[in-house]
Structures are given as C-alpha cells and as structure tokens.
Amino acid sequence: MPALCRDCGAEPGEVPACPDCRGRRIIRHPELFALHIAHIDCDAFFASVEKRDRPELAARPVIVGGGVRGVVTAACYVARIHGVRSAMPMFKALAACPDAVVIRPDLAKYAAVGRQIRSMMERLTPLVQPLSIDEAALDLAGTEALHGAPPAAVLARFARDVEREVGVTVSVGLAGNRLLAKIAAGRDKPRGFCVIGAEAAALLAPEPVRLLPGIGPALARKLAGLGITRLAHLQALDDRTARARLGDDGPPLVRRARGEDCRRVDPIRETKSISAETTFEADICERAALERQLWRMAEKLAGRLRGEDFAAGGVVLKLKTASFVQRTRSRQFAAPTRLPDLLFEAARAMLIREADGTAFRLIGIGAQPLLPGHLADQPDLADPSAPRRVAAQAAIDALRARFGVRAVRRGRGL
Ligand SMILES: [Mg+2]
Known part of the structure; x- marks a missing residue:
C-alpha cells in the first residue's frame, strides 16, 4: 500500500518506523498518491500563536479570551485536556483549569500570521480558497510536475515548513472533495x-449527524425527532423519501452524508475586506449629520458581515475632506462583533475627534481585521444585554429578508 513518512518524505514499505529517519508518523492509504483536494486547518490557532511568542508557556494551559468575566475565544490542547472549550464562560474555564494562563486576544497579530501561512499555501497551488483566518481549501491537481512530488508529499512538507518557519502546527485533510477533506482535517488533530x-x-455511516459541516444543534434536533441520529440513517434515504421528510434540503443533505460534494476550490471567493462608504451630495461639517451618515454605513457594514459570515476584529473609519485629503483611523475591539451598534460606537468615538468643523465629502467604515463569523458576539457575561441584542438583530434580518431592507428602519437611520 502507498506509504509516506511525514517527517522526512520517504516512501517506506510495510515497516512500523521509517528506515530513513526512524520517524513513526507514516501515513498509508490506497489512494494516498492519487487524491489532490486538501483542507488545512491550524491547531488551536490563537493559543498556538501566543505560545510561540512566549515559549515559557509551552507546557502550560493557555486560554485566549476576554478577561475573567468574558468567554474563551481559543484554548490550547493542554487546556482542552482539562475540559476547556471555545465559547465557554471564563469562570467555568478557570474552575476546570485554575492554572490556566489567560491572554487577551491580539487579533491583528493572528491575522498577520494567518496571511503569512496563506502566502505559503499559494506557493503550493494557485487554487487556494481561504475559509477563515486559519483554514483553507486547496486543489493541488496538476502540481506534481511543478513540485516533483505528489500532493500528499507536498502537503506533508508544507506542514513541516509551517512548523519551522511560522512556529505553529497545522492539520491536513486529503480527499477527493472539499467536504471529505474538511472532515479528514478534523479527525486527527493536532x-x-x-x-x-x-x-x-462506510467511514461516515456510524458517525453522529453533527459531524457533517452545516448540521447545527437545531437541525440535529429536528433530525433526531425523525429518528435520524447517525449519518447511516441519512445515507439510507432515497431522494423521494428525503424530500418528503426533510423538504428540498433533504436530497442534498443525503448526498453529503454519503460523502459526495461537487464544490470546486474557488480562489476568487476570498474576501479581503468588507466596508461601506458613501459620498455626500453636498459636503458635511456638522458632527450630528456625519453621525447619521455613519450609522447608515455601520448598518450596511453589519449586514455585509452577517451575509458573508465574518466578524470585525476592529473598525476603520475613513473620511475624505472637501479638498480630497483622506483620513483613516482604526480601533480594535476587545471581542469581535458584527452588531451595528458596536461598529457604530467604535467609529463614532474616532469621528468625534475628527469632526472639528472640517468639511467632509465622504465617510466610510470598514472591518479590520476580518475574522471568522463564529467569533462574532460570543456571550459576554460582563454584558448581560448582549444575547438580547444579537437576537433582536436576527429578528430584524429575518424581517428584511422577507419584506426588504426598508421594512425595518432603526432609530438612528430615520
Ligand atoms: Mg483551526
């Protein structure tokens, strides 16, 4: 069976250790040298970056998050052994793991490390589709001549290069399509x-339905109500039954449960920045009028962040004076958000300093850095109104989806 030593790239036979380097990290699979779709995901990314920068913490449990009253944004594997999980309230995490070192997130730093890893990926193939700050899908079809090695060997070398050059570890999934590559990347972490x-x-059949990306707690509950708890139960449904029991989403769900996926790796889909700006019909110098425009842009930005499933790690305020001089100011959030109120308040604090009577012709607000959507507006125990605000925004989005953007105008927008 085809085999590859992940430590030195040798192709050993049926031996437990690599004859070249004595390494024991040998992968064997009948299709090892034929598959070319990969999913690469950094391990405990934020916590790994912090450990890299503070080597004295290497063996310690490290939690990245928002202080004693906040929540866990990321936990290293040592902390995970003690039961610490992402999105867990910090007091619970510290009860489970009292020795943990808690570090405030430095999102701009993580974004820079993410970009460094991304550019290393782009040396493997032009077909890199970033999926979040620390995750991407890659298609290495046709790259064997370029690299002088099959995709599996190129990916193993990439993982070693990232460890050496960047100082964090990654997990690699290799498969025939994106869905299976993603599942593979999650099976053997870190x-x-x-x-x-x-x-x-066959591999997916005994797994709980939640393993399938896209099946969240709500859909899992609905499926459980129909007696569907394992992927085997979905795999067994024919198209007609699937549609009758699960609606139009049924047949595609069944195909995914069987491991089928025809999405391409599409590098164009990378979103580098999300922002909203407007040029005024007449120059504006009054602060209140500028704030009204800013609120409209904050709402627009929030909608785009939700639509593309991103969170803002901070905001950039952009102003252009009547004489075309551009001013940009930026500010980081303690916790990522996509709520218009929070985007607005952060930008407004910067606007107040700029609105000194200068006439402006343009105002804009952007999200910087862009972070994965699941990090947005995690429950914050220090701010008991946060879940309510998230729920209120979801209700507004639902109404707008049905009746159009203008159906719901919020206070400041009027
Ligand atoms: Mg990751």
Missing part, C-alpha cells in the same frame, strides 16, 4: 494528516 478515499461512506 498535527494531523488524515486521508479519506473510497471508504468515505
């Missing part, structure tokens, strides 16, 4: 390398 080939459907 520092993993997992291959899924023709055995996909």
Whole structure:
C-alpha cells in the first residue's frame, strides 16, 4: 500500500518506523498518491500563536479570551485536556483549569500570521480558497510536475515548513472533495494528516449527524425527532423519501452524508475586506449629520458581515475632506462583533475627534481585521444585554429578508 513518512518524505514499505529517519508518523492509504483536494486547518490557532511568542508557556494551559468575566475565544490542547472549550464562560474555564494562563486576544497579530501561512499555501497551488483566518481549501491537481512530488508529499512538507518557519502546527485533510477533506482535517488533530478515499461512506455511516459541516444543534434536533441520529440513517434515504421528510434540503443533505460534494476550490471567493462608504451630495461639517451618515454605513457594514459570515476584529473609519485629503483611523475591539451598534460606537468615538468643523465629502467604515463569523458576539457575561441584542438583530434580518431592507428602519437611520 502507498506509504509516506511525514517527517522526512520517504516512501517506506510495510515497516512500523521509517528506515530513513526512524520517524513513526507514516501515513498509508490506497489512494494516498492519487487524491489532490486538501483542507488545512491550524491547531488551536490563537493559543498556538501566543505560545510561540512566549515559549515559557509551552507546557502550560493557555486560554485566549476576554478577561475573567468574558468567554474563551481559543484554548490550547493542554487546556482542552482539562475540559476547556471555545465559547465557554471564563469562570467555568478557570474552575476546570485554575492554572490556566489567560491572554487577551491580539487579533491583528493572528491575522498577520494567518496571511503569512496563506502566502505559503499559494506557493503550493494557485487554487487556494481561504475559509477563515486559519483554514483553507486547496486543489493541488496538476502540481506534481511543478513540485516533483505528489500532493500528499507536498502537503506533508508544507506542514513541516509551517512548523519551522511560522512556529505553529497545522492539520491536513486529503480527499477527493472539499467536504471529505474538511472532515479528514478534523479527525486527527493536532498535527494531523488524515486521508479519506473510497471508504468515505462506510467511514461516515456510524458517525453522529453533527459531524457533517452545516448540521447545527437545531437541525440535529429536528433530525433526531425523525429518528435520524447517525449519518447511516441519512445515507439510507432515497431522494423521494428525503424530500418528503426533510423538504428540498433533504436530497442534498443525503448526498453529503454519503460523502459526495461537487464544490470546486474557488480562489476568487476570498474576501479581503468588507466596508461601506458613501459620498455626500453636498459636503458635511456638522458632527450630528456625519453621525447619521455613519450609522447608515455601520448598518450596511453589519449586514455585509452577517451575509458573508465574518466578524470585525476592529473598525476603520475613513473620511475624505472637501479638498480630497483622506483620513483613516482604526480601533480594535476587545471581542469581535458584527452588531451595528458596536461598529457604530467604535467609529463614532474616532469621528468625534475628527469632526472639528472640517468639511467632509465622504465617510466610510470598514472591518479590520476580518475574522471568522463564529467569533462574532460570543456571550459576554460582563454584558448581560448582549444575547438580547444579537437576537433582536436576527429578528430584524429575518424581517428584511422577507419584506426588504426598508421594512425595518432603526432609530438612528430615520
Ligand atoms: Mg483551526
């Protein structure tokens, strides 16, 4: 069976240790050298970056999050052994792991490290589709001549290069499509390398439905109500039954449960920045009028962040004076958000200093850095109104989806 030593790239035979380097991290799979779709995901990314920068913490449990009253944004694997999980309230995390070192997130730093890893990926293939700050899908079809090695060997070398050059570890999934590559990347963390080939459907069958990306708690509950708890139960449904029981989403869900996925790796989909700006019909110098424009832009920005499932780690305020001089000011959030009120308040604090009677012709607000949507507006125990605000915004979005953007105008927008 094809085999590859992840430590030195040798192709050993049926031996437990690599004859070249004595390494024991050997991958074997019948399709090892034929598959070319990869999913790469950094391990405990934020916590790994902090450990890299403070080597004395290497063996300690590290939690990245918003102080004693906040929540866990990321936890290293040592902390996870003690039961610490992302989005857990900090007091619970510290009860489970009292020795943990808690570090405030430095989102701009993580974004810079993410970009460094991204540019290393782009040396492997032009087909890199970033999926979040620390995750991407890659298609290495046709790159064997360029690299003088099959995709599996190129990916193993990439993982070693990232460890050496960047100082964090990644997990690699290699498969025949994006769905299976993503599932593979999650199966062997941290520092993993997992291959899924023709055995996909059999491998998925005994797994709980929640394993499938896109099945969240609500859908899992609905499926459980229909007696569907394992992927095997979905795999068994024919198209007609799937549609009758689950609606139009049924048949695609069944195909995914079987490990089928025809999405391409699409590098164009990378979103580098999300912002909203407006040029005024007549120059504006009054602060109140500028704030009204800013609120409209903050609402627009928030909608775009939700639509593309991103969170803002901070905001950039952009102003252009009547004489075309551009001013940009930026500010970081303690916790990522996509709520218009918070985006507005942060930008307004910067606007107040700029609105000194200068006439402006343009105002804009942007999200910087862009972070994965799941980090947005995590429950914050220090701010008991946060869940209510998130729920209120979700209700507004639902109404607008049905009746159009103008159906719901909020106070400041009027
Ligand atoms: Mg990750």
